[in-house]
Amino acid sequence: MNAKGMFVDTSICTGCKACQVACKEWNGLSGEPSHFAKKAGYPYRVANNFSGRSYDNTQNLSATDWRHVRFIEQFNADRSEARWLFASDSCKHCNNAGCLNACPVQAIVRTDLGNVFVKQEVCIGCKYCIPACPYGVISFDQRTGTVHKCTLCNDRIHNGLGTACAKACPTGSIAFGDVPDLKMRADARLVQLKKLGYEKANIYGYDEAGGLNVFYLFLDKPEVYGQPEKPVVPQDRLHISSGVTVAAAIAVAVGAAIAFRERGEKKDKP
Amino acid sequence: MMALESQAPHWEWYYIALYFFIGGVSAGAYFIGSLIELLGYEKHREVSKAAYRIAFPLICITPVLLIADLGRPERFWHLFFSNGPGSIYTNHTSPLSVGTWALLVYSGMSFLSFLNVQVEDGRLALPALKKVHEMFSRLPHKVYAAIGSFFGFFVAGYTGVLLNTTARPLWAGTDPWIGALFIVSAASTGAAAIALVMARRQALAPDTARSLQTFEQPVMIAELAIIVVMLAVAGRYAVPLLTGLSGVLFLGGAVLLGLLVPLGRQFMARAGTAERDGGVIITSAFILAGSAFLRIALVQAGQS
Numbered sequence: 064m065n066a067k068g069m070f071v072d073t074s075i076c077t078g079c080k081a082c083q084v085a086c087k088e089w090n091g092l093s094g095e096p097s098h099f100a101k102k103a104g105y106p107y108r109v110a111n112n113f114s115g116r117s118y119d120n121t122q123n124l125s126a127t128d129w130r131h132v133r134f135i136e137q138f139n140a141d142r143s144e145a146r147w148l149f150a151s152d153s154c155k156h157c158n159n160a161g162c163l164n165a166c167p168v169q170a171i172v173r174t175d176l177g178n179v180f181v182k183q184e185v186c187i188g189c190k191y192c193i194p195a196c197p198y199g200v201i202s203f204d205q206r207t208g209t210v211h212k213c214t215l216c217n218d219r220i221h222n223g224l225g226t227a228c229a230k231a232c233p234t235g236s237i238a239f240g241d242v243p244d245l246k247m248r249a250d251a252r253l254v255q256l257k258k259l260g261y262e263k264a265n266i267y268g269y270d271e272a273g274g275l276n277v278f279y280l281f282l283d284k285p286e287v288y289g290q291p292e293k294p295v296v297p298q299d300r301l302h303i304s305s306g307v308t309v310a311a312a313i314a315v316a317v318g319a320a321i322a323f324r325e326r327g328e329k330k331d332k333p
Numbered sequence: 334m335m336a337l338e339s340q341a342p343h344w345e346w347y348y349i350a351l352y353f354f355i356g357g358v359s360a361g362a363y364f365i366g367s368l369i370e371l372l373g374y375e376k377h378r379e380v381s382k383a384a385y386r387i388a389f390p391l392i393c394i395t396p397v398l399l400i401a402d403l404g405r406p407e408r409f410w411h412l413f414f415s416n417g418p419g420s421i422y423t424n425h426t427s428p429l430s431v432g433t434w435a436l437l438v439y440s441g442m443s444f445l446s447f448l449n450v451q452v453e454d455g456r457l458a459l460p461a462l463k464k465v466h467e468m469f470s471r472l473p474h475k476v477y478a479a480i481g482s483f484f485g486f487f488v489a490g491y492t493g494v495l496l497n498t499t500a501r502p503l504w505a506g507t508d509p510w511i512g513a514l515f516i517v518s519a520a521s522t523g524a525a526a527i528a529l530v531m532a533r534r535q536a537l538a539p540d541t542a543r544s545l546q547t548f549e550q551p552v553m554i555a556e557l558a559i560i561v562v563m564l565a566v567a568g569r570y571a572v573p574l575l576t577g578l579s580g581v582l583f584l585g586g587a588v589l590l591g592l593l594v595p596l597g598r599q600f601m602a603r604a605g606t607a608e609r610d611g612g613v614i615i616t617s618a619f620i621l622a623g624s625a626f627l628r629i630a631l632v633q634a635g636q637s
């Protein structure tokens with residue numbers, strides 16, 4: 064079966080955050096606890112996530128925010144000129160997924176549709192997948208003691224539906240489908256944009272981390288959108304660091320053999 | 334290029350860094366002791382015995398620390414038997430998974446070696462433990478010393494590989510050196526712990542003290558060298574390790590107190606003889622504290 068994925072065409076995103084709302088709705092996600100705080104005079108916690116520097120109020124992905132429309136708000140010094148870029152971000156469902164490679168208990172699995180899924184009943188909350196994700200996606204929730212992230216709407220896609228975010232997107236910026244189909248669509252759109260003069264337009268996710276099932280069309284360099292130019296899947300380096308460590312161990316063993324031999328055996332045995 | 338936005342796992346230093354430290358001392362002591370046993374250096378049998386007496390009790394503490402840091406401590410057994418596929422499970426691309434198995438095997442071997450020492454000293458009273466000892470004594474002691482020694486190195490080093498195998502700028506930037514750093518630091522702390530225990534019981538023969546120092550010194554110099562290489566490789570990603578509280582712990586605690594001061598003390602005392610008991614105890618305490626600071630600094634700076 065073809066892997067399912069999403070193509071996020073950021074050139075037509077309007078930053079409406081309908082996808083974020085749809086994701087919360089469908090997946091039954093609560094408000095992000097860190098966005099609320101106690102305030103004098105209020106019996107309940109009130110929102111405190113307004114930075115005063117950005118119109119973006121969720122600011123990053125978390126265990127309860129599986130989708131995040133990133134606002135790239137660029138102004139010149141006197142704020143007479145501005146450029147706003149939007150990109151709806153989520154788990155990329157990498158084909159070489161750092162989180163999955165790191166999981167010691169097989170709580171993170173890949174389903175037959177290619178999406179990377181966290182089994183809540185298996186996760187032990189060791190948190191090792193968190194620094195292993197090159198995109199900083201997967202997050203820990205104190206309340207469940209486990210990690211959470213976008214599932215690519217695992218329940219929906221295994222029942223013939225698309226993802227909730229794609230369904231809700233009013234501009235078609237998020238498209239759900241078979242990855243090869245989406246790629247054709249992305250290639251065509253890239254050609255179109257280049258013709259229109261968007262020189263820097265590029266597709267992000269064909270080669271990164273073994274290929275991303277959720278990939279992007281950006282109008283500027285990936286860094287501008289907060290994505291690493293060349294994400295390194297940590298486990299790709301495992302052989303080298305293991306090798307160096309083994310070499311150190313051998314050196315120490317030889318050192319011990321020499322140090323304790325010196326005055327120990329030489330004199331006694333002919 | 335490093336990840337722009339990798340997230341910190343929020344491991345608590347008093348669980349994870351402390352585990353790295355205690356596990357390192359135990360494993361370091363054990364591999365020194367078992368190597369001496371394997372090579373048949375009978376003259377240093379007391380070193381082996383001291384090592385085994387240290388290794389097992391220390392490693393008993395570590396599962397408590399590891400399990401306490403889990404979000405779901407009651408599920409720790411999934412590490413060995415996954416309720417996902419419903420079978421025994423290892424993930425060979427995960428240092429955490431392989432390391433946990435290594436820790437299990439190592440604990441078993443260090444337990445057997447510990448029993449041996451107790452029997453040798455005629456201190457094993459519990460009948461049940463006597464039975465266990467008899468059962469395993471059918472195998473030559475060197476067999477589990479060999480297995481334990483291998484997994485001891487593993488336990489000492491995998492924690493460094495585990496940190497390197499992430500996308501956190503400091504830990505990824507210092508790749509592939511933390512594993513090697515933890516190996517040499519486990520070696521010096523293992524030797525220091527042995528020296529400390531023997532000196533406290535006034536059982537440290539001058540010959541033995543000299544051998545332990547002969548081993549420690551090049552290892553500590555190697556540790557300094559690895560630190561320099563690691564910082565050079567990391568470049569600007571090393572900044573969190575050199576600034577703030579982590580910087581104080583790393584430069585002041587690990588490098589100065591943990592390496593330069595002990596090396597200095599040993600060289601001063603060297604003129605002729607090794608340090609006397611009191612001196613050994615102080616030097617060893619510096620080495621041990623320095624290695625604890627090293628791990629706390631690396632774990633914390635990588636998460637800031």
Ligand code: SF4
Binds near residue numbers: 199200
């Ligand atoms: S983006 Fe991160 S969380 Fe998603 S599959 Fe890749 S490594 Fe895992």
